[in-house]
Amino acid sequence: MHKFSTTSGKVLWYDVTDNRISLWSPLQQKKTCPIINFSSPNTLEADKITMFTIEMTQQCNLRCTYCCYSGTYNDRRIHNNKHISIDTLNSIIKFIEKHHDKTADEITICFYGGEALLVKDKIDWTIQRLLDVLGQQVRFSLSTNGLALTEDVIDWICSYPKFVVNVTIDGDKIMHDKHRKTLSGKGSYDIILKNLELFKTKFPDEYNNRIRFLATVYSWKDVLELDKVWDGQSVLRGIYPVHISHIIPDFSDKSRTYDTWDDKNIFYHEAFKAYMKGQKGILSNCFKKLTDIIARRSYHHLSSNLRIKTCYQSLFSCFINVDGDLYACEKFCGEFSIGNVSDGIDQIRAYRQLERFTARKNNHCSTCWAQRFCRMCMTSLNYKDEEIKLMCNMERDTIDLALRYFCEQKDWERSQKINK
Ligand code: SF4
Ligand code: SF4
Numbered sequence: 001m002h003k004f005s006t007t008s009g010k011v012l013w014y015d016v017t018d019n020r021i022s023l024w025s026p027l028q029q030k031k032t033c034p035i036i037n038f039s040s041p042n043t044l045e046a047d048k049i050t051m052f053t054i055e056m057t058q059q060c061n062l063r064c065t066y067c068c069y070s071g072t073y074n075d076r077r078i079h080n081n082k083h084i085s086i087d088t089l090n091s092i093i094k095f096i097e098k099h100h101d102k103t104a105d106e107i108t109i110c111f112y113g114g115e116a117l118l119v120k121d122k123i124d125w126t127i128q129r130l131l132d133v134l135g136q137q138v139r140f141s142l143s144t145n146g147l148a149l150t151e152d153v154i155d156w157i158c159s160y161p162k163f164v165v166n167v168t169i170d171g172d173k174i175m176h177d178k179h180r181k182t183l184s185g186k187g188s189y190d191i192i193l194k195n196l197e198l199f200k201t202k203f204p205d206e207y208n209n210r211i212r213f214l215a216t217v218y219s220w221k222d223v224l225e226l227d228k229v230w231d232g233q234s235v236l237r238g239i240y241p242v243h244i245s246h247i248i249p250d251f252s253d254k255s256r257t258y259d260t261w262d263d264k265n266i267f268y269h270e271a272f273k274a275y276m277k278g279q280k281g282i283l284s285n286c287f288k289k290l291t292d293i294i295a296r297r298s299y300h301h302l303s304s305n306l307r308i309k310t311c312y313q314s315l316f317s318c319f320i321n322v323d324g325d326l327y328a329c330e331k332f333c334g335e336f337s338i339g340n341v342s343d344g345i346d347q348i349r350a351y352r353q354l355e356r357f358t359a360r361k362n363n364h365c366s367t368c369w370a371q372r373f374c375r376m377c378m379t380s381l382n383y384k385d386e387e388i389k390l391m392c393n394m395e396r397d398t399i400d401l402a403l404r405y406f407c408e409q410k411d412w413e414r415s416q417k418i419n420k
Contacts, residue, residue, distance in 0.1 A: 001031050002369040003085070006408050008268070014403055017302045021407065039307050040358040044315075046345045048101040049248040051317040053110040053330055054092060057083040058322050060114040062188055065179045066216065066247045073250055075334045075382065079276050083119050088324045088341070090301050093129050095320070097342040104396060107134055110141040112319075112330060112350065117148040120156070127160065130397050141166060143214075145180065147194035154199045158206050167196070168214045169236065172229035175222070208239070215241040220267035221257050227274075227282040238281050251387045256391075261397040268405050276412060293373050293399065294406035299363040304374065308358055310378050312338070312350055331379040356381060364388060370399040 002014040003024055013024040016033055024345070071078040100107045110131060111123050119414050125140070129184040130138050139162035146167040157163050169192065170176040177187025200207040213236065217223055223244060232236045250256055260265075268290060274283035311317070311328050324341040327333070336353060339346035357378050363385075365371050374395055379386055 001028070001033050001398065002401050002403070003067075005030070005402055006411070008408070009409075010411075013408055014369065014404070016372060018152060019297050019299050019302070019372055023402065031145075033369055034302065034304055036366050036371070037191055037345050038358050038365070039305065040351075041137045041308055041310065044312050044345070044347060044354075045197060046315045046318075047099055048104075049096075049099050049315055049318050050101050050106070051103045051108045051110065052092075053112050053317065053319045054089075054097055054098070054126070055084070055112050055114070055319070055330075056116040056119045057114040059083070060145070061118060061119055061147050061183065062115065063181055063183055063185075064418060065181070066218070068248055071247070072253065074252060077333065079114065082180075084122060084322045084324050086122070086125070088322070089122065089126055089129075089339040091291065091324055092320055093126070093133060095344070096130065098131050098344075099318070100137075102317075104137070107138050108141055108191075109138060114145050115148065116147055117143055117144050117153060124156070127163075136161050140164070141236050143168075145188065146195055147182070147188055149192070149195035151198060151202070154195075154202060157210070158203050164210045164212060166212050166214055166242075167192070168216060169241075170215050170217070171222075171226045172232060173221065173223060175229065179216075180359050193233065193235060203302070211239065213239060213241045215244045215296075216247060217244060218247055218262055219257075221259075223282065223286060224267060230282060238280075238317070240280075240285060242287070244282070249383075249387070249391060250384075251390065258394060262398070264397060264401055265404075268401055272405055272408060275409070287405065290398070290402050291406045291409050293375075293402040298333065308354070308361060310354065310357065312354060314377070328378065331382075333382065336378075336381065353378065353381065360388070364392060368392070370396045372398045373402065379407040 001016060003011065004014065005011050009034065011024040013022050013076070014020070014029045014297060015031070022028075058077060059082070060069070061080055063079075064316060068076050069079050072190070087419070096107075096109070096127055109126070111126075116123060127140060140160060141164045142157070143166045146169070147169070149165075157165060168180070170180060173187065173189040176189040180188050182188050196211070199211065215226055217226065230240065249258065268287065271283040271287035271290070274281070275287040318328055319330040319332065321327070326339045327335040327346065338350045338353070340353070360381070368374070376391065376395055381389065383391065
């Protein structure tokens with residue numbers, strides 16, 4: 001049960017039991033959140049995977065200040081010279097052959113690092129083998145910082161028909177170079193932009209079809225900046241980031257600050273203005289993503305006994321590290337491995353993690369008003385209990401704003417219809 005308001009001062013009420021929103025009244029205030037008892041899942045399926053992400057190397061040619069592999073994050077590996085071996089790649093191919101979804105239209109193989117292009121020859125070797133095994137079903141994706149996107153590499157990428165490239169760009173030169181530095185500590189923007197320009201000039205159609213951008217930010221204020229500068233570069237113009245990630249929380253770093261409800265509200269207020277003006281781009285995309293959290297809800301009644309459903313129940317993606325260890329995704333690390341490519345999925349380990357997650361859900365989420373929208377998943381097991389409480393507050397702030405702006409959007413759409 002959650003009382004919230006719109007900017008215009010309308011006071012509203014969200015009821016977690018039926019997932020509905022209504023005008024607030026003092027009578028509703030007496031209703032309390034039901035207590036939900038979560039039980040652990042008892043199934044695990046790993047034969048319908050459609051996305052395999054392979055860590056090709058643990059080395060990188062950049063040293064981004066916020067990198068989770070910089071050595072400042074708990075439980076994360078540090079950059080090192082470990083590259084994947086051909087033996088491991090052979091085992092990975094056998095694993096993919098066995099566990100991919102045989103009925104899917106497409107199976108995606110993502111090459112990940114560090115900087116995956118440091119072992120380009122091994123990527124090529126893997127592609128050849130997977131084309132033999134999966135044929136037309138397979139498509140490839142590469143995550144790169146763009147520093148090694150030389151002419152040879154661009155030609156090589158374009159020689160494969162189904163090969164997309166995700167490049168991380170953090171805005172303009174000032175924003176990007178502040179964090180994304182080379183080994184010698186210089187900014188990387190100029191080299192990356194030059195590489196992208198070459199790609200665009202040589203293969204203009206392929207560039208539009210294959211290049212996708214990712215951006216990393218500290219705060220929502222950075223996203224406002226990102227929006228201002230993005231179209232200033234011809235190679236970026238009109239191709240907006242498919243994903244903007246916030247730097248993962250690091251509660252051991254006492255100098256780190258996190259966006260408050262007010263910070264987020266300022267951002268979404270601007271984003272809503274862009275959305276109402278019909279602008280295409282970063283702000284409207286962020287606004288849509290926020291309100292979709294609410295728009296996509298279902299109205300079924302919340303049961304007081306719920307069996308948890310996680311990505312382990314029907315694993316659609318899987319991260320394989322340089323040693324062949326398996327994780328549900330690249331956000332997991334260390335002890336959260338669920339097996340390895342030689343021995344397959346270790347059910348005992350996977351169920352143990354599910355039990356830990358269920359215990360945490362019963363501890364924290366049983367009476368939480370935001371539980372039907374909350375996006376915190378199994379990867380929250382990476383954090384300690386007291387850290388989780390801080391992350392819960394941040395998540396509830398976002399859900400509160402999602403409710404607020406979803407209702408404002410509906411009011412605005414209604415007023416638009418009336419004016420017509
Ligand atoms: S490019 Fe990626 S892996 Fe390399 S230092 Fe930057 S964030 Fe880390
Ligand atoms: S915000 Fe926290 S307590 Fe609430 S549902 Fe999400 S994880 Fe659970």
